[in-house]
Amino acid sequence: MANFRLRFSFSEQGRGALLSHLEVQRALTRLLRRAELPFVLTQGFSPRMKLATGPALPVGIASQAEYADVELSRFVKPAEATCRLQSAAPPLLPVLDCAYVRPQEPSLDAWLNAQTIELRIDQALLADRSLEEVCRQFEAVRTGPALEVERKGKLRQYIPADFVPDPLELSARTADSEGERSVIARFMLLLPAAGALRSDVFAAALLSPLGIDLFDITVTRIALFHLNPDGSCQFALPGRAAGVGSQ
Amino acid sequence: MPAHQLSEQFLRLAARAQYPSRSLDHEWGVSTALAEVQEGCEIPPGVLHGAFCYPASYELGQSNNAIKILTALANALPEVLAERVFLPGDDLRALMRSDGVPLLTLETNTPVRELDFLGVTLPYELSFPAVLEVLDLADLPLRAAERDESLPLVIGGGPCVYNPEPLAPFFDAFFLGEAEEELPSLMQRLTELRGQGATRAEQLCQLATLPGMYVPSLYEAVATGSGTRTVPVAGTGAPPVIERVVARSFADSPAVCGSVVPYSEVIHDRLAVEVQRGCSRGCRFCQAGMTYRPVRQRRPDDLLREILAGLKATGYDEVSLTSLSTTDYAQLPELLRRLKSRLDPVGVSCSLPSLRIDAFSVEAARQLSGGAKKSGLTFAPEAGSQRLRDVINKNVTEQQLLDTVRAAAANGWRRVKLYFMIGLPTETDADVRAIGELLQRLQEMLFEEFDRSLARAFTLSVSVASFIPKPHTPFQWEAQDSREELQRKQRLLEDSLPRRGVTLHYHGADTSFVEGVLARGDRRVAAAIEAAWRAGAGTDAWEGNFDLTRWEQAFADCGLDAVNISQRQRTLDEDLPWGHISTGVSLEYLRREAELARAEATTADCTFEACSACGACQAAGIDPKTVAGLRRGVSGDRQQARRGSDA
Ligand code: SF4
Numbered sequence: 001m002a003n004f005r006l007r008f009s010f011s012e013q014g015r016g017a018l019l020s021h022l023e024v025q026r027a028l029t030r031l032l033r034r035a036e037l038p039f040v041l042t043q044g045f046s047p048r049m050k051l052a053t054g055p056a057l058p059v060g061i062a063s064q065a066e067y068a069d070v071e072l073s074r075f076v077k078p079a080e081a082t083c084r085l086q087s088a089a090p091p092l093l094p095v096l097d098c099a100y101v102r103p104q105e106p107s108l109d110a111w112l113n114a115q116t117i118e119l120r121i122d123q124a125l126l127a128d129r130s131l132e133e134v135c136r137q138f139e140a141v142r143t144g145p146a147l148e149v150e151r152k153g154k155l156r157q158y159i160p161a162d163f164v165p166d167p168l169e170l171s172a173r174t175a176d177s178e179g180e181r182s183v184i185a186r187f188m189l190l191l192p193a194a195g196a197l198r199s200d201v202f203a204a205a206l207l208s209p210l211g212i213d214l215f216d217i218t219v220t221r222i223a224l225f226h227l228n229p230d231g232s233c234q235f236a237l238p239g240r241a242a243g244v245g246s247q
Numbered sequence: 248m249p250a251h252q253l254s255e256q257f258l259r260l261a262a263r264a265q266y267p268s269r270s271l272d273h274e275w276g277v278s279t280a281l282a283e284v285q286e287g288c289e290i291p292p293g294v295l296h297g298a299f300c301y302p303a304s305y306e307l308g309q310s311n312n313a314i315k316i317l318t319a320l321a322n323a324l325p326e327v328l329a330e331r332v333f334l335p336g337d338d339l340r341a342l343m344r345s346d347g348v349p350l351l352t353l354e355t356n357t358p359v360r361e362l363d364f365l366g367v368t369l370p371y372e373l374s375f376p377a378v379l380e381v382l383d384l385a386d387l388p389l390r391a392a393e394r395d396e397s398l399p400l401v402i403g404g405g406p407c408v409y410n411p412e413p414l415a416p417f418f419d420a421f422f423l424g425e426a427e428e429e430l431p432s433l434m435q436r437l438t439e440l441r442g443q444g445a446t447r448a449e450q451l452c453q454l455a456t457l458p459g460m461y462v463p464s465l466y467e468a469v470a471t472g473s474g475t476r477t478v479p480v481a482g483t484g485a486p487p488v489i490e491r492v493v494a495r496s497f498a499d500s501p502a503v504c505g506s507v508v509p510y511s512e513v514i515h516d517r518l519a520v521e522v523q524r525g526c527s528r529g530c531r532f533c534q535a536g537m538t539y540r541p542v543r544q545r546r547p548d549d550l551l552r553e554i555l556a557g558l559k560a561t562g563y564d565e566v567s568l569t570s571l572s573t574t575d576y577a578q579l580p581e582l583l584r585r586l587k588s589r590l591d592p593v594g595v596s597c598s599l600p601s602l603r604i605d606a607f608s609v610e611a612a613r614q615l616s617g618g619a620k621k622s623g624l625t626f627a628p629e630a631g632s633q634r635l636r637d638v639i640n641k642n643v644t645e646q647q648l649l650d651t652v653r654a655a656a657a658n659g660w661r662r663v664k665l666y667f668m669i670g671l672p673t674e675t676d677a678d679v680r681a682i683g684e685l686l687q688r689l690q691e692m693l694f695e696e697f698d699r700s701l702a703r704a705f706t707l708s709v710s711v712a713s714f715i716p717k718p719h720t721p722f723q724w725e726a727q728d729s730r731e732e733l734q735r736k737q738r739l740l741e742d743s744l745p746r747r748g749v750t751l752h753y754h755g756a757d758t759s760f761v762e763g764v765l766a767r768g769d770r771r772v773a774a775a776i777e778a779a780w781r782a783g784a785g786t787d788a789w790e791g792n793f794d795l796t797r798w799e800q801a802f803a804d805c806g807l808d809a810v811n812i813s814q815r816q817r818t819l820d821e822d823l824p825w826g827h828i829s830t831g832v833s834l835e836y837l838r839r840e841a842e843l844a845r846a847e848a849t850t851a852d853c854t855f856e857a858c859s860a861c862g863a864c865q866a867a868g869i870d871p872k873t874v875a876g877l878r879r880g881v882s883g884d885r886q887q888a889r890r891g892s893d894a
Contacts (some may be wrong), residue, residue, distance in 0.1 A: 016271075018258075018268055018271055019268050019271070020268065023511055026510075026512070027510055029564065030561065030562030030563070030564075033558070033562035033564065034275075034559065034560070036559070041593075041594045045596040048594070088562070090273075090274060090510070091277075091285075092273050214492075215262045215263050
């Protein structure tokens, strides 16, 4: 009998940003067990839950919506599944929504090929630099030389503009509650299958000329989606279009 | 600095550390009351707010069952809020110190110095400097006498508490024994006293009257003609002997405590269920074997019910049946069979932390592993010769070891880990060489009885520790081998090992020396612990951080004759610094066992045979008849084989 592929979304905000991809995967398998959904196990001597997540989120980067697919042996109404997932979710990984997808859909990891990243920088860190000045600095990095990253013992080079095709959108915000001013920068960062420029690496490169440490600002993946060749985008679950930006 | 700012600052530092997720808390299963405080609720006035600390990283501390039991017990009381405290890693501690961020509790990020109490588990002697690291990072004066009314009471407990003297100046009190039955009344009494506005000194005087509580400031060390005694200061009314508290209703206490599920990977990342407490095998070197007596077992029905509920509550996919010797649990075959039938279909595995040396254990391990890849089995013969195994009362024969390794090889294992000790009382060079000879015979058996390729692929992984005499054991009077002697024996052992198929790992002679001094020292050792900590020994218990020169300097600076503490043979009537602490096992029994060891005579395990009158049952108010013979006729092959070989 055919199994059911349930896709659910969850966020990693606040201190949840400090979780590694492996830690999130482990937390999700425990969440699914607590939710008592009829998950399917792999065959063999060490059976594992058939769970697949989307592209990894680097440590230190928050996310408004991440996705995972789990295979179920039995249909559970989406409303009930959402309810069970939400009540079994640990505080740092709240579940947002879920829906069934066709079993033949491509894997999340392969299909989700673009994301929107938001940097929130306290104005205090920027001292008296104007928005235009910051914008110029960021554009210089985006269109600048390759960034070198060590991966698995090898030095690899990434040309920022190959991964961030559009200039960053900057805006100034004032938080209502405490009157603190901050600068928001948004950009689309591509996630090609052949290997992507990591969001934390690019964000650190943007901040470096300004003398700002990545850990002193908030970096959030505000959208994760599939970018079609015609520039339109599709989402892993319906109703997750917020914050795409840079489109 | 306001609390939320401190918390944010700490998180920013944690983000820069190597393992940021260890500082996150907000795990699944944190108590509701603590979760509410995390969400911004105020702690109601009158609530006793404290924490239980494991003086090591989250990775180690969150694996510790005692911390889970203690926080669950305390948080079940409406007037108590109990958090966890662990020691951040080297990098994060350095960042905290440079930014002026003190040690915070895990759940609510409250500065530890603002708590009402701090309970500290003492897992092993080398962690003593880490306790000072905790106090210092918390911005607390190291010495109890220097802590004022506003600061938390620091209370020690755990496996190393049975000679608390080397730590006496640093602690306000120690709790001796098992917490299940007495912790609630201790917490309640403390809440009342604080509510009444009792001073720190008044609180401690009152606590000293409670079962298992030892308040070191009410005692003094007195040199006698024969050693050192710790006696109550005149007029304090403190009891001359402090009795260990035993959880008599262990079988009825919850087997699964709390359901906190860490985000970060911890050492024991699974549901741990204590199937029994205590071990009555009577190994004469083993402190835990004496200090957790008598054996108490949970009922299989209760265990099955609680394991299933615990798995459901946590989402773990592995359960570990823990105890000092789980394969001694009388109904283990029945429990394993019932567990497997429930857990296999949902992909949950089950593990045993230690195995005794017999075919039954191999069979149990085979059942548990199914067809999965078999990593290795671990057994502890401890000594190479039968003579020395009799001295230490390790009731294992060579034939049993041969049978066990044969069963392991026949069932698909290709590696067996074997634990031995050197430096044991009465040990001769022949005994040391006997380890190598035993390994040789194991290999010969493999080559004779199995396919040559299997025998060649089979690894005997040998781990050799140095014997350290521990308080409250029949060997508490024994001399410890010098480092030079241990190193000589290590070389002797290396020369006697088979040429191939054996890997050898030592527990360092240097760490064993320091551990021995800390284990049997008196209050004078405290100054050396402090000096070593100041020299950087704060995390000496952690792999790779130990440096002997720091300790040698500290001993010298404090005028402490550490070699004397370690290497002096005591007489059986010597006054010992821990003589005022009673574990329930009588001094007469320990002396009798010490003499039997010299006579190379063994004592039977009381759960198989008759009570050997150790005193633990009587002290705990438990009828020895409920313990003695508990397992008579159940997997009793070991005792029978032992008798057979004696004959
Ligand atoms: S008193 Fe007897 S039955 Fe009880 S633990 Fe000691 S030896 Fe065993």
